């Protein structure tokens with residue numbers, strides 16, 4: 001296409017989008033079925049107080065029927081979540097009428113989600129955002145019908161929860177003596193990388209048990225389950241800074257400082273040390289009590305095995321358990337914690353690598369790498385895991401990683417790399433490449449926010465919105481999504497709303 005034709009195509013698309021915008025309901029995610037009527041319902045005060053609710057056991061989970069007529073509003077649902085989402089839809093449909101009035105267009109909506117897992121992930125370890133930011137994230141999640149808050153609470157660079165009986169975790173693990181300077185990239189800890197540190201103490205930043213319970217309750221009131229992530233056996237360097245005896249080489253942790261640069265740490269949990277296993281059991285036992293949801297995430301990604309290869313305790317474990325070699329250690333610890341959590345009524349979730357080896361089918365995978373077919377990778381693609389009978393949450397980095405550049409001009413913020421445009425997010429299909437007979441194992445998807453290059457709520461909001469709008473529609477509607485042009489016109493209205501409500505939403509480029 002020549003430049004002129006490309007420009008014309010863009011103008012025509014925009015005109016079509018504007019035309020459909022004036023007719024369609026301006027909400028995200030779009031409702032599955034909507035028939036607009038004539039006129040509006042108008043009232044003074046809280047429109048939710050005007051709703052007549054009825055129960056309809058035939059409605060799908062989280063689904064609702066919303067009927068807005070000039071003389072009243074009715075909602076039918078089979079569960080509280082459905083009633084809640086009907087009210088969220090109503091909020092998006094409402095506009096001001098006169099000084100104190102509210103107007104809702106007459107409409108019949110029948111709506112329900114395609115996927116049960118509609119997730120949002122936040123890493124609070126590389127940078128910490130705190131309770132108020134988390135609450136505003138939860139408010140927006142509810143508005144866009146997202147229902148799983150995956151909270152990444154432990155990492156090489158920071159441990160963010162105060163676990164009873166382990167005071168050193170926050171004393172050492174929740175504060176680092178320096179971080180990578182703004183605008184620099186440092187991953188390996190070489191001398192050149194050390195020169196990129198800012199010398200500024202970061203923390204201590206962490207949540208108390210009371211904070212965690214407050215957030216869990218705040219989320220539950222919005223029909224959001226908090227899914228805590230406690231990483232093991234890798235990405236545990238901040239915990240090892242607190243308790244060096246749980247590393248294969250405690251002497252490497254003499255500085256008692258979490259990892260200062262980004263990237264993957266070679267010092268991981270010593271799986272030959274019964275005390276290290278007991279430590280994680282105690283942490284997870286407490287986590288099970290504080291987080292009432294049915295799923296706990298145990299990480300499992302990017303765990304180098306080099307320390308295990310030369311550690312006498314790890315070698316002894318391999319011999320005693322008949323694990324063959326160091327490759328058998330991670331599956332062994334995964335099996336251990338899948339059972340440990342099952343005994344406490346929880347299902348285990350982990351990044352796709354943790355499904356390598358003989359892992360119980362009750363373990364859920366979170367697929368973050370692209371499907372690969374090379375040797376050794378078959379088991380970790382989401383499609384392959386689902387085919388083998390694991391439930392899977394799809395979060396492939398090239399569609400769902402919001403720390404990747406969004407491809408807008410004049411972007412003032414930094415990114416880890418990659419490129420995930422708004423349109424790319426919208427084109428995501430969690431079931432792509434999954435055989436029909438395995439599709440029931442795809443629970444849904446999630447937008448992931450890693451925060452090496454995200455410092456505060458403004459930076460975070462810019463990266464999340466509007467891309468999370470696109471993902472929310474993908475997770476709610478699946479194959480029934482109406483198309484990018486249609487979405488974009490509604491997303492423009494949502495962007496205006498977000499900006500009016502103080503959310504630093506990026507442009508829809």
Ligand code: ACM
Nearest residue numbers: 301302351368450
């Ligand atoms: C990941 O992005 N390392 C799960």
Ligand code: ZN
Nearest residue numbers: 248270311314
């Ligand atoms: Zn070891």
